[in-house]
Amino acid sequence: xxxxxxxxxxxxxxxxxxxxxxxxxxxxxxxxxxxxxxxxxxxxxxxxxxxxxxxxxxxxxxxxxxxxxxxxxxxxxxxxxxxxxxxxxxxxxxxxxxxxxxxxxxxxxxxxxxxxxxxxxxxxxxxxxxxxxxx
Numbered sequence: 001x002x003x004x005x006x007x008x009x010x011x012x013x014x015x016x017x018x019x020x021x022x023x024x025x026x027x028x029x030x031x032x033x034x035x036x037x038x039x040x041x042x043x044x045x046x047x048x049x050x051x052x053x054x055x056x057x058x059x060x061x062x063x064x065x066x067x068x069x070x071x072x073x074x075x076x077x078x079x080x081x082x083x084x085x086x087x088x089x090x091x092x093x094x095x096x097x098x099x100x101x102x103x104x105x106x107x108x109x110x111x112x113x114x115x116x117x118x119x120x121x122x123x124x125x126x127x128x129x130x131x132x133x134x135x
Contacts, residue, residue: 018043056113064112071105074098 020028032039056064078098084091 060112064109067105067109067112071102071109074102074105078102 028039032042081091081093081095
């Protein structure tokens with residue numbers, strides 16, 4: 001029986017359909033049983049109570065993308081080096097140096113993603129400098 005003193009704004013009268021696979025539905029039912037709440041309550045809490053991850057700034061996204069492009073170029077150089085090694089030709093680059101460069105590049109991309117989502121200071125600075133462009 002509904003509580004008549006409950007605010008009309010708090011009454012749940014809207015249905016939001018969600019498509020789930022058979023496995024996802026089974027997992028949802030298991031998790032809701034383990035948590036001792038209905039599947040609806042579990043989904044509401046997961047969707048509404050947790051803070052969303054912060055988005056990367058435009059500059060960080062562009063830098064992340066550019067580093068990915070550099071990584072693609074390094075991968076092509078790695079492939080050319082491996083091919084040259086297999087057929088006995090002169091290596092275009094030092095394989096160990098390429099591995100180190102790729103690892104540094106991946107670490108830089110991870111650092112950009114982590115650092116930008118941890119700090120709100122960059123967002124404020126970026127709003128003031130949307131017209132900034134790299135040379």
